[in-house]
Amino acid sequence: MFVFMKKYRKNILCLISCSALLLFSSCSTQFSRFQKQEVSLAAYTPKVVLPAQNIPLPATDFSFCMPKAALEPIVDPRIEITQTFSPREINHLVAHDPALFKSGNKHTINLDLIADEDFAFPLPGAKVISPYGGKRRGHTGVDIKTVPNDTILSAFDGVVRMSKPYAAYGNVIVVRHYNGLETVYSHNSKNFVKSGDIVKAGQPIGLTGRTGRTTTAHLHFETRINGQHFNPNIIFNLKERCLQRKRIVCTKTSGGSIAVRYVS
Ligand SMILES: [Zn+2]
Incomplete structure (x- = not known):
């Protein structure tokens, strides 16, 4: 080797x-x-891809995805009202609500926040034949007219306080509403509701007639707060037959009367 x-x-x-x-x-x-x-x-330089410009929006309307509640105005909050009535409240047109003005001398109602389905003109298509106050001065409501036996509607949600024949008013209905107001419907040929009934805005409650002191079939319509009448034109635009989209304040004076005014 x-x-x-x-x-x-x-x-x-x-x-x-x-x-x-x-x-x-x-x-x-x-x-x-x-x-x-x-x-x-x-030496590698990353490529930056810029987003495309002017992308056309889809033709589909996606508004249904939006939360509906947030887009709609909040409905006027309900206040505490007395819904069980004394014999006086059932039998007399003028009655105070013990629950009103309990926590102060002012009560505000924002009519602009009331949803369309929460009010109704009491006699659709009616014309004013005699205004509130007017030449007669003592006219406690407004007279509106269509045809005899036409359907009367409740102006707002509420509870029927009184429904009966009542002196010159003839067959009358008084509804106490959850916004603190009361509405009166008089000279009816027929009342469909009784005291204690809960009614919705726009619900038929009676038929127009000429019971009581009147010469023609019509609806004598009143608006009241704490028993005191005031011009219904503050609540409803009687010419346009729609709700006044305003805020009203009801102030209780030292004498006990109620001043009803618009506020900005
Ligand atoms: Zn009248």
């Missing part, structure tokens, strides 16, 4: 040298590749 190595020493050395050279050459190539990769990563 030794003799063999001695004989071919030069060849063996040559082979080892070549192998070492090849190995170095291979490592050198790998390192060079790695270096190139490093350089290319460092």
Whole structure:
């Protein structure tokens, strides 16, 4: 073996040298590749994709996705009213509500916050034949007319306080409403409701007639607060037959009467 190595020493050395050279050459190539990769990563600039401009909006109306409650006005909050009536409240047109003005001498009603379905003109299509006050001065309501036996509607939600024949008023209905007001419907040929009935705005409650002191079939309509009448035109635009979209304040004076005014 030794003799063999001695004989071919030069060849063996040559082979080892070549192998070492090849190995170095291979490592050198790998390192060079790695270096190139490093350089290319460092030089990499990310592409920024800008959002497209002027995208056309979809034709579909997505408004139904919006919360409905937030878009609609808040309905006028109800106040505490007396809904169980004394014999006096059932039998007399003028009656105080013990629950009103309990916590102060002012009561505000924001008519603008009352939803369309929460009020009704009491005699649709009617014309005014005699205004509140007017030449007669003592006229406690407004006379509105269509045809005999036309349907009378409750102006707001509420509870029927009185329903009976009552002197010159003839067949009369008084409804106490959750906003603190009372409405009166008089000279009716027929009353559909009785004391204690809960009624909705727009519900038929009677028919127009000429009972009591009157010469023609019509509706004598009154608005009252704490028993005191005031001009119904403050609540309803009688010409347009719609609700006045205003805020009213009812102030109890030291004498006990109620002043009803618009406030800004
Ligand atoms: Zn009248």
